[in-house]
Amino acid sequence: MELTFTINxxxxxxxxxxxxxxxDVLREDxxxxxxxxxxxxxxxxxxxxxxxxxxxxxxxxFAAQCTDARITTIEGLADPxxxxxxxxxxxxxxxxxxxxxxTPGFLMLLAGSLRGDSIDETELRSLVSSNLCRxxxxxxxxxxxxxxxxxLAETPGRDLADDRQTI
Amino acid sequence: MSPQSFEYVAPxxxxxxxxxxxxxxxxxxxxxxxxxxxxxxxxxxARPDVIVDINRLADLSHLSVLGxxxxxxxxxxHRDLERPVVADPVGTLLAQAAHHVAHLPVRVRGTFVGSLAxxxxxxxxxxVAVTVGARLMLNATTGERIVDADDFFDYPFVTxxxxxxxxxxxxxxxxxxxxxVAFRELAATAGGFAQAAACAAVRIEAGRIVAARVAVGAVMxxxxxxxxVEEVLAxxxxxxxxxxxxxxxxxxxxxxxDDPRVPADYRRALAAELVAAAVRDAARDAGARWS
Numbered sequence: 001m002e003l004t005f006t007i008n009x010x011x012x013x014x015x016x017x018x019x020x021x022x023x024d025v026l027r028e029d030x031x032x033x034x035x036x037x038x039x040x041x042x043x044x045x046x047x048x049x050x051x052x053x054x055x056x057x058x059x060x061x062f063a064a065q066c067t068d069a070r071i072t073t074i075e076g077l078a079d080p081x082x083x084x085x086x087x088x089x090x091x092x093x094x095x096x097x098x099x100x101x102x103t104p105g106f107l108m109l110l111a112g113s114l115r116g117d118s119i120d121e122t123e124l125r126s127l128v129s130s131n132l133c134r135x136x137x138x139x140x141x142x143x144x145x146x147x148x149x150x151x152l153a154e155t156p157g158r159d160l161a162d163d164r165q166t167i
Numbered sequence: 168m169s170p171q172s173f174e175y176v177a178p179x180x181x182x183x184x185x186x187x188x189x190x191x192x193x194x195x196x197x198x199x200x201x202x203x204x205x206x207x208x209x210x211x212x213a214r215p216d217v218i219v220d221i222n223r224l225a226d227l228s229h230l231s232v233l234g235x236x237x238x239x240x241x242x243x244x245h246r247d248l249e250r251p252v253v254a255d256p257v258g259t260l261l262a263q264a265a266h267h268v269a270h271l272p273v274r275v276r277g278t279f280v281g282s283l284a285x286x287x288x289x290x291x292x293x294x295v296a297v298t299v300g301a302r303l304m305l306n307a308t309t310g311e312r313i314v315d316a317d318d319f320f321d322y323p324f325v326t327x328x329x330x331x332x333x334x335x336x337x338x339x340x341x342x343x344x345x346x347x348v349a350f351r352e353l354a355a356t357a358g359g360f361a362q363a364a365a366c367a368a369v370r371i372e373a374g375r376i377v378a379a380r381v382a383v384g385a386v387m388x389x390x391x392x393x394x395x396v397e398e399v400l401a402x403x404x405x406x407x408x409x410x411x412x413x414x415x416x417x418x419x420x421x422x423x424x425d426d427p428r429v430p431a432d433y434r435r436a437l438a439a440e441l442v443a444a445a446v447r448d449a450a451r452d453a454g455a456r457w458s
Contacts, residue, residue, distance in 0.1 A: 001175075018175035019218070021209075040168065040209040042202055048272055054246075055272040060205040062198075064175050065220060113271060129357035130270035 008076030018064035023047040034074035045131030048105040055112040074104035087148040096144035098135035170208035177220040192330035200277035236338040245274035255341040260348040270358040289360040294384030298366040304336040320389035347453025361385035363438040365445035405450040417442035
């Protein structure tokens with residue numbers, strides 16, 4: 001099936017089976033390998049991308065469903081020539097990654113959720129528990145998320161549903 | 168693993184969707200949020216030949232109050248219910264339960280009605296639907312029928328839904344101001360499947376319980392109303408003695424399915440505690456006070 005997507009502000013034309021997952025299409029047909037595939041069950045969250053600015057599991061979306069959405073992947077989170085997104089900067093400061101497999105998923109989860117509204121510790125932990133990490137034990141991720149939440153509460157980041165980045 | 172190959176159709180009108188279901192019947196599955204269906208397809212536990220994507224049916228995304236009922240269309244996402252959508256205790260109850268449904272990224276896509284149609288015994292919405300006495304609108308090319316939630320659920324993942332039918336809407340009765348509500352659940356991990364869950368709605372007048380609906384979920388093959396608990400609450404003044412009797416009766420009524428990870432004795436005891444806690448919380452929510 002010939003399909004056209006809007007990913008990170010760019011148009012992508014592909015010819016794939018309708019039922020191929022968005023995660024596989026991103027990786028194999030769009031050369032966007034930052035989105036990872038872990039469980040294909042929607043549990044691990046390593047495939048998390050944004051659909052109209054909100055976090056979703058790319059492993060649970062069929063390619064044919066995605067033509068009307070503005071999709072943002074990790075590659076679209078920051079301009080390669082420019083500053084890191086606040087959540088990326090917080091992860092860097094807090095060294096909130098080791099092998100890096102879960103990292104894009106966490107960054108997209110947080111970038112799509114921390115909108116500048118205040119979030120209490122319980123809600124933050126509930127949010128971070130959406131995704132799995134096998135390396136860090138979560139504390140650095142929580143610390144980075146907490147810092148990013150506080151920073152975005154003061155200066156809300158750009159709306160990731162808008163098309164701003166092209167790769 | 169990837170799904171078995173299938174034909175994908177995305178109708179833009181409900182009549183077309185129903186016609187496709189009528190044509191393919193058991194060979195077709197409806198795709199709304201996909202947060203339960205697609206994992207099963209990825210494991211090849213589900214192998215539909217045809218996927219009917221209903222996400223383009225704009226008339227199914229309504230969320231409105233009509234005739235004393237909250238009408239939840241088939242495309243309303245779990246996320247849409249996280250904050251009370253109506254100034255009635257049913258809105259509060261939905262918001263309480265919403266936070267137990269999986270995780271945020273799943274709630275962005277998954278649907279309330281899809282959860283009912285999928286009928287996982289641990290599903291929060293199925294328990295809420297049975298507790299409040301929801302009605303489901305089932306549509307086919309042959310017409311529409313209305314089924315009460317209590318008659319809709321049968322066994323795990325088995326419902327009254329026929330192969331050619333689409334659940335287009337759920338209707339939840341408004342509970343009336345002053346009705347106390349509570350939803351309680353325990354899962355092994357945040358966002359995990361409930362080991363047991365309880366839901367209660369209680370009306371109190373002049374210090375006595377005049378109406379109560381209580382149900383337990385995740386413990387048996389489907390959400391189960393607890394008339395034996397409602398009986399002890401009818402006309403009673405809320406007190407720890409009453410709640411202890413609620414706990415005792417809930418324990419006797421729970422017949423947990425055997426699960427290698429969740430021993431039946433534990434599940435039964437947990438169910439009893441959660442039912443008593445939900446009833447207590449609902450009574451407090453209704454404004455009752457006791458020593």
